[in-house]
Amino acid sequence: MHTDTERCVRAVQSKDARFDGWFFTAVLTTRIYCRPSCPAVPPKPANMTFYPSSAACQQAGFRACKRCRPDTSPGSPEWNARADTVARAMRLIRDGVVDREGVPGLAARLGYSTRQIERQLRAELGAGPLALARAQRAQTARVLIETTALPMAEIAFAAGFASVRTFNDTVREVFALAPGELRARSARRAGNPSAAAGPRTPGAITLRLPYRAPLNPDNLFGHLAATAVPGVEEWRDGAYRRTLTLPYGHGIVALGPRPDHIACKLFLTDIRDLTIAISRARWLLDLDADPVAVDEQLRTDPLLRPLVDKAPGRRVPRTVDAAEFAVRAVLGQQVSTAAARTHAARLVTAHGEPVEDPEGGLGRLFPTPAALAGLDPEALALPRSRRATLTTLVAALADGTLRLGVDSDWDEARARLSALPGFGPWTVEVIAMRALGDPDAFLPTDLGMRRAAAGLGLPATPAALTAHAAAWRPWRAYAVQYLWATDDHPINFLPPDEKVPA
Structure with missing residues (x-):
């Protein structure tokens, strides 16, 4: 643009x-x-x-x-709406891959040479991967300077800088202020919600996550709260909270809707994980979406227009870990939301790593594929065919045969998932929608979708509904959210007896 x-x-x-x-x-x-x-x-x-x-x-x-x-600023919506090399590279840079693995690591994940990645990013973004990662490090440093009382030396290395001198030079160059001046200025700013007075809870990092308005929190937080796995996720004090498995340690994030931002509180065992924790929180809530563009497209269908006009700005509830969601999608096949939570909770209790929660009732990390690789199928209270599906999925994720993440090629991931036993179109598409972030993922066989379609006068058969939905592309995943919201299922509402703080 x-x-x-x-x-x-x-x-x-x-x-x-x-x-x-x-x-x-x-x-x-x-x-x-x-x-x-x-x-x-x-x-x-x-x-x-x-x-x-x-x-x-x-x-x-x-x-x-x-x-x-x-x-x-909110991130560019392009990186969430596209699956080409540049978009995948941007999602990886946002996740801190360049800081952890360097440009060669970024290139290896994408299957290109470092020169090819450098050339493509410069052509489209005017900067190479190192410059893009440097800009992100500067923003991470600013968050830590303004929201914590950490010494500047600790902030420098937490933000990914190789030395304190580089940190000081970068902050001065980008913000025209020395780090100490930036902290003092933030503290003096009247009414600044991220002032350097420090978080209320020791060890917590508090910040605001911006988004493009409008944002409808009902189905977004309702879905996360209604499907929350005990011990890993919860809704408490007007916020969705969950544990995070991160590159350098683990963490807990609390996310609460506000009128013009998302309130975010993080507890991290290693502060070097701040960048990726923020990235995963934004991805989870689909905060870099462009709701105006999405809703304008969906309003062109006269049958969808009333739903969009009534509650604009719906987002797609995603996940913080694609492999975790794939496992949970299999556990949720052909069962109720409550049953899926029960199955997941049993896995967490048996195989999840214990953690401490300073503010709530969370106590486990969702088990990694490696932790589930030795799972005894007979210990699962599932039909035999579902056990085979789950163990095959876990094995493919653990040995790297199947890789799911923000850098996934959507078509390739769909093909690999479809080749696994027990993976039908519904399971593949719900993973594409919520784990891989494809904004055009579609679920025409979903029972809730078909019921909503029939109620609105849309075609009720999967083939006919898919043909009609061609006009909604490339935003069919958002159309799914609007159609699901016609039901009175708990996933479509903020949890009861909870009010969003003013």
Whole structure:
């Protein structure tokens, strides 16, 4: 979009927040870059130039605006709506792969050479993988500076910098403030919800997760709460909480809906996991979606339009771990939500690693495929065919035959899943929707979908419904959320007796 100068200028002049994260405005006279919705007086069009990423702005010598904080914009929706190499690379960089494994590790995961990855990212984003990772490290550092009382040396290494000197130089270059000045400025800012006074709970990191409005929290948090596995997930004090398995340790995240952001509180055993924990929280809640584009497309169907107009901004509830969700999808085949939770809870109790929760009732990590690899099928209270399906899936995940994650090629993952015994279209598509993040995943055989379709006058047979839904592409996964929401199932509502704080 950054190449459409006229459209970008109109977005900046109207301060349109819908385009935050889609592109960045660099001001030639001040050498500052902003988000499109920056509250400052817009510069003259002749003084504007546009970049596709904050990393490209920084590489061109621009520093982040202190008013609109463009580095905290929601991520570009493109990286969630596409499955090409650049989109997959961006999702991996967001997950901190470059910091942990370097550019060669990124390239190896994608099956390309480092030169090919470098060339593709520069062509589309104006910056290579190292510059993109550096911009993310700067944002992580800012979060830690402003929300914790950690010493700057600890923050430097937690954010992924190789040295304190590099950390200091990067913060000064990107934000035009020294780290200490950035912390003091945050503390002085009246009413700043992330002020450096520190979190209320010792050891907690609190921050706000931005999103593009509108966001309907009902089905998003309702689904997560209604399907929560005891010990791993819970709804407590107006927030969805769960345990996380992370590269350097484990953690607990609490996520609560607010009128203009998602309140996030994190407990981490190793603070180096902050970047990936935030990334997984955003992915779980689909916070980088573009609801305006989605809803505009779905409104073109006169039968869907009333559902969208009634409750716009529905998101797809995803997962923090694709392998975990695949296991849970098999456990949920042809059983109720309650039965699926029971089966999952038994696996967690028998094979999940115990953890401590400083604030609630969580006590286990969901077991990894490696931990489930030695599972005794006879110990599962499942039909024999379902046991075979589960053990085959776990074996494929444990030995690397099947790889599921944010970097997955959606078509290849579907093919590999379909080749496993017991994996029909419903199981494959629900994994594609919620674990892989395909916005066009579709469930025409789902009973709830067919019931909702019949009630609205849509075709009720899978083939006819699929043909009709061609007009909803590439957002059929969101259409599924609107159709599911016509039912009075608990997944479509915030848990009872809980009110969203003002």
